[in-house]
Amino acid sequence: MPTPPPPPDEIAGDVQPVLPAPEGRGRLRLTRPAAAALAAAAVGMGAAVLIAATANRGSETDGHIPNPSGSPSEAAPSAADCPVRATNPPWSPPVHEGDSAVFIGDITLPDCTRVGPGQTKTKVWRLKNAGTVPWKGYSLHRLDLPQRPDQCQTISDVPIEDTRPGESVDIRTNVTTPRNPGLCYVRFKLMDGSGRVAFPGGRPLNFQVIVD
Incomplete structure (x- = not known):
């Protein structure tokens, strides 16, 4: 079976690639079939099924978000972690063949901008639209839900103006910072007009501001 092509960046340049650890410090990472086979040999088929299900969690090819909250499994990042460097999700094609999006830039609030507590700014x-599919009814859906009082507050779904192939679009939303200092790291996924994740294999768009 041929190896699938590398994942197309939903938002090219949104995050930096994670470099491999120096020799001797990296962790062994098995492919999904190899991990399942090893688990089956060690502890039986039941464990293999569990590992396979865990590997698939968070990425479904039908374009729907399996975990609506999208909450990261690791501890919440702090201001010292800014900018947060995310990794690519498992490879998956866009929901619509020929669809593609490229990140041009942060027009306001670039990563690690410092904002006072209890303020409202526009991100x-x-x-x-770098593909061949018109964006009609597209939006950004916030992954970090429900919104907690210690997080930056935004609307859950940010509308995107209809955008033809080859055109650029500015997407804006108001951001209200919490009263407590820290890092606001909020992620969004691009959704098509029917509410499906347009790029299941793409990295989320995000904003990250330091509240102090």
Whole structure:
């Protein structure tokens, strides 16, 4: 079976690639079939099924978000972690063949901007429709739900103006910072007009501001 092509970046340049650990410090990472086979040989088929199910968690090819909250499994990042470097999710094609998005830039509130507590600012991202599919009714859906009082507050679904292939679009939403200092790291996924994740294999768009 041929190896699938590398995952297309939903938002190219949104995050930096994670470099491999120095020799001798990296962790062995088995492919999904190899991990399942090893688990089956060691503890039986029941454990293999569990491992396979865990490996698939968070990425489904039908384009729906399996975990609506999208909460990261690791501890919440702090201001010292800014900018947060995310990794690519498992490879998956776009929901619509030929669809593609490219991150152009943060027009306002670039990563690690410092904002006072209890303030409302406007976040603006610029994306380009780099594919052949018109964006009609597209939106950004916030993954970090429900919103807690110690998080930056936004609307859950940010509308995107209809964008033809080759065009760029500015996407804006108001962000209200919490009263407590820390890092606001909020992630969004691009959704199509029917409410499906447009790029299941793409990295989330995000904003991250330091509240102090």
